[in-house]
Amino acid sequence: MFFFAATRRGHRANAEVAGAGEFSPPGILDAMSDPLSALFRRLFEYEQDSHAKVLAALQAVPEEQRARAEFQKALDLFAHLVAARRIWLGRLGVTPPLQGGLEPKGAKLSELAGRLTEMQALWSRYLAGLHDADVQRSFEYQSLDAGRFRNTLEEVLTQLYGHSLYHRGQIALQLRALGCTPPTTDFIFWARVALS
Numbered sequence: 150m151f152f153f154a155a156t157r158r159g160h161r162a163n164a165e166v167a168g169a170g171e172f173s174p175p176g177i178l179d180a181m182s183d184p185l186s187a188l189f190r191r192l193f194e195y196e197q198d199s200h201a202k203v204l205a206a207l208q209a210v211p212e213e214q215r216a217r218a219e220f221q222k223a224l225d226l227f228a229h230l231v232a233a234r235r236i237w238l239g240r241l242g243v244t245p246p247l248q249g250g251l252e253p254k255g256a257k258l259s260e261l262a263g264r265l266t267e268m269q270a271l272w273s274r275y276l277a278g279l280h281d282a283d284v285q286r287s288f289e290y291q292s293l294d295a296g297r298f299r300n301t302l303e304e305v306l307t308q309l310y311g312h313s314l315y316h317r318g319q320i321a322l323q324l325r326a327l328g329c330t331p332p333t334t335d336f337i338f339w340a341r342v343a344l345s
Contacts, residue, residue: 183279183281185284189303189306190279193272198334199313199317200269202332203317203334205332206324207224207258207324210327214327214328215258222323223320223327224261225253227320228256229252229253230313231265231268232247232251234309236251237305240291241275241302243271250293251293285303288302317334
């Protein structure tokens with residue numbers, strides 16, 4: 150268990166809870182009672198920040214580079230990330246099933262911000278009410294290839310986190326191929342607190 154990871158980075162909002170002069174990072178009380186769900190909320194906060202950086206990098210691609218195949222590939226990968234998260238919300242019964250599938254092609258930059266914002270709001274609401282008992286529960290779902298499967302929510306949330314990391318790396322490669330510098334989205338850069 151990564152208890153240390155279940156507290157937020159460098160914020161002091163809950164200092165009053167710990168008492169005068171003591172520092173208790175936000176989420177620490179939550180992390181003590183529900184450390185696993187607190188960890189997944191924290192990882193989703195990191196993911197939101199990383200996706201915002203990637204979207205900003207895509208929006209900064211010079212107009213003359215946007216007709217290239219690498220740019221469209223990067224857009225389609227980003228649309229895929231959003232679609233995958235939305236599909237799982239449907240499988241969990243949080244939203245109606247997503248229409249359009251998992252592999253959107255021909256994604257438009259102008260539509261990505263709206264899709265991302267909607268997906269993140271839905272996931273934020275869902276994760277806010279999550280407890281460790283929920284994370285450990287298994288559920289059945291219908292896959293896109295017509296098979297039925299059972300997994301725990303912990304396994305699904307772990308998959309989604311890794312899935313985002315993987316495809317952000319692919320998007321970074323496409324940005325480099327366009328001559329652009331991809332954003333730094335390493336977890337450690339997001340989580341660390343400067344001491345000086």
